[in-house]
Amino acid sequence: MPTKFPGFSPEALKFLRKLAKNNKREWFQPRKQQYDELIKLLMVQLVECLNSEFAEFAPNYVTVPQKAVFRIYRDTRFSANKAPYKTHVAAIFPLQNTPKNYGSAFYFHFNAKELLVFGGVWSPEREELLAIRNLLQESYEEFRELLRDRRLRSAVGELKGEELTRMPAGFPVDHPAEGLIRKKQWYLETMVDASLITTPKLLPELVRYFHIMAPVVEFLNRPFAQTAKKSKKMLFLAF
Secondary structure, eight states: OOOOOOOOOHHHHHHHHHHHHOOSHHHHGGGHHHHIIIIIHHHHHHHHHHHHHHHHHOGGGOOOHHHHBOOSBOOOTTOSOOOOBOSSEEEEEEOTTSOTTSSSEEEEEEOSSOEEEEEEESSOOHHHHHHHHHHHHHHHHHHHHHHTOHHHHHHHOSOBOOBOSSOOTTSOTTOTTHHHHTBSOEEEEEEEOGGGGGSTTHHHHHHHHHHHHHHHHHHHTHHHHHHHHHHHHHHHHHO
């Protein structure tokens, strides 16, 4: 797999700016090939490059590009906003053998103005919440030690995420990790200089942030790692 990525062209960002102003099918459909050539194909190449890097420090997050890259089409069925297309481009790297948005993952997205890098848990289902809270109840000191890492704090700041106003049912209200257990999300994120999007520095910068976030992402996936291994074994036995 390739290990170098040249960056996206200025024309790709220009396309996203125009899409933001003309977010309708009649504008996009005649320009779909332009989108494919300027953005979609390059995203696949970038994901392949990232996979080569993940293979070195987080091999369980190597993801097939077609599964990693998000579709440009929005799901408007339950949204008041009926704009049919996303105006940012995104990719996600979840733990292998788990659903795309399950557990803790690496993620990035960009548009013409911003580049966001993310690692952690964004929208967990009920069983995921319980599993992570149980993990934090037992291993909160180890998690706090990871969060105290100077390089991590300098690069991405503090742990983020919405939280409940009170402790969830089944957990002691006086638990020393009360602040962590009350959370509904656990993630790290940072905005990166958007000028890097069109340069060869984009790939190494994404890798740098993902490498720094990796211990936190891996910790939060501990409850799901065993399930992922079982799924992989069952898939192997099926063949």
